[in-house]
Amino acid sequence: MKLPASFKEFARCRSTQVIEASNGARCVVCPNDGSPFAYIFAAVRTGVRYEDRGEWGASHFLEHVAMRGTEKFPALHDLSRCAEGIGGQISAYSTRDLTAYWVRVPSGLEALGFELLQQVLFKPLLTQQSIDSEREIIIHERQRELADYGIFVSHAVESLLLAPNPMSRPPVGDDAGLAKMDSAYLRAFHQRIYNRSNLVIIGCGNLSDDFSKCADDFWQSVPYGSLIKPANFLIESEYPDGSVILKPSGPEEQAFVSMGWRFPVLTHKDLRTWRVINTLLGAGYSSLFNLELREKNSLTYTCRTAINVYDGMGVFKLYLSAHVKELPKVISIVENIIANLASDSLEENIFNEAVMRHAAGVVSRWSNPSETAPLLGHSLSRDGVVFDFAGYLNGLEKVSKARAAELASKWLNPVDRLVCLSGSAEELKTLFPNTYQF
Template sequence: MSIKQYTLDNGLRVILAPVVGTDTVSVLTFVRVGSRYEYQKINGSSHFIEHILFKGTKRRPTAQHISRALDAIGADYNAFTGKNLTGYYVKVDKSHLELGIDIIDDMLFASKMDADEMNRERGAIVEEIHMYEDNPMMHVSDILEEVMFEGSSLGWEIAGTPKIIQEVDRDEIHTFYKKYYQPSNMVLVVSGNIDRKVNTWIEARFGKRKNSKEELTGFESFIQHAPHNKPLARVQNKETEQIQLAIGFPSFGIQDPRNPALSLFGIILGGNMSSRLFVEVRERKGLAYFVRAVNDAYEETGNFMIRAGLDKKRLDVATTTIMKELRKMVRDGVTSAELKAAKAYVQGQMAIRLEDSFERAQWFAREKLFHTSVRTPEMYLKDIQTVTVKQVAEVAKAVLDFKQMSVVAVGPFKNGEELIKQAGL
């Protein structure tokens, strides 16, 4: 079924994306703000706001009023913060769509931001930060982006630091919230089994919200580091039996037309159990349980990352194996059979994922927020199908620039120099 796009008088962009054969509907709002929009003193505020919007509104004065209203209808609901967006969603039975729209609108625009509630939440956020820091598999990606994007807010922790969270002023957070939580800075997507009254319900809630007089400001673009002969390196010193390693290369911005080829390259290199890294590192040599290649794209750059959980006694063998595969990719490219299989993999995974109304809502919200025009999944798959072996080879050479490589690890290392030495880099 085709989507419908329109814009409310206050600038809120709306997409309706019907899904056939489901009894659920998802309501998702993206706000174009995240940690890279912050200044140092309030780093973590976007994530703090995400937490506090669940703590009560004028009509639903406590967190329990919000959660009970949603739990009473069996809703799935949550929120998440990134470096360039914050998202809020509810997924409900189709008969409760109006309530879902009402609650998301209420949370976004009528939060009490109670000072006492915020002070209580500081401790919870600090413990969340500690949880991520104590989980090497999760934390190693954050360390990598700190190194790769050092000197830019793009390299900052999304949740901030415990010190900032304990000290940041409520009024500064509130000012930041009022600046960015404007209808004109949001995208609303309703996806699934959509009631015919949806436009009326959206207009009655979101349509009544006003933009503030605060001028939206962006962020300073990341400037790529000068070429370097040795990898930029950093470690989190931690006694572990398994080393969590991450190797990163700057890649392309969100709108770069080379991204479909990069996606296919990542799949062939380390995107599934048939990939080169999985076969060589795990299946043939037994050096890791987990090894994967992923790409995260931001506005002006990206992070192409290889992650692995490795036996610390054979770290040098594992890194040598990984680097051999990377150099082989640069030298020889990929085969037509590998490319054909990767295209089929993308198509199959997208079909599975986009059966879910929430996943479909995310697709369209990201398209609307970050692209000049909205591509449907079908349009994207057409782009995937046109990628050639030559284009993948060109992408491999462009991204795998070893003079721009960064490497980080969580494990028993004193510093980055020791990591480089033990890894044989």
């Protein structure tokens, strides 16, 4: 199929560039003069993908504490005021394979943006007081995820599907790991990982003429160091493929469900196809799951799908909530929709509309600097390549319904599926007698 000419023209005009600092370090930029802001995005190659057995949770913990105070900004409040007081913002987040710090400043104030990032990345105080305080906050974060059954089943199914890879561990860590975090430990962890080899910098938005000099000055302050290597051990899963796993949540009639499948991602072509499958099945009101489960049968308020890829392993998951007694019907509908896709019985125009919706979503992200920056940062940190926007759109035009059917037939089947449920144990065990219990 052909995408709109306006999409192609937009891709041609909004290309990325690589600027090189005087010491050889690189920064990828994607200018967008239509924004009043400049966005600077830093991704550090870290996370549970790289954490050894005894380091679980250190990357996420360090992200929290690095924002708690630096040499120039001794508290998070001071750091935030500096950014927000001039109309900007600074924040951070962790995934399974990177930690991101980003700052937004009005165009022309990139020097301040780089200074804020330099302070957080390389001048954190890491005091014992801030560590003890942040430990309590992270414990609250863990408790929130455990108490929110919807979040729990969604995160749990992904972790279980990623086993035996060390990335199957949730980034937040466990009680034992959190308890041992102290200033000396985090300083050593920080010194080993936060260096030029593990850092990528992205600039997006309305970048001023001074951006290149600001980036050069920043890179001069970044220490050299070794490239971190992925953790090299296996984590055995307690649950075989095809399992139904239950976390009891009391007598509520509402159940939270997450179904997931894993699959290898061997080519960029297949990755694009999987992303179209995700859009087709569960992205937006036009998706097949939403049409059948919500619009036609009123079985759920919302259903969503997501696809995540880590180190060549993909996870596709569906999340929804429904009345406990309706779950067999829900699962039957999901299986029938996937079977229809896998048998290549889907109408061509339905599939092409999903390609169009996915392409429009990518174009929308590329038009917004706050979304372009992480897209580029994740690609460069994970794969070592600059995301090729125009090439991605060209590739979408070649995604075929037949290949989508092949992938669905091979990987999206009940034998390889994991189901995580949270709800009334009595009701769910009656419906699914062979469940495992968390």
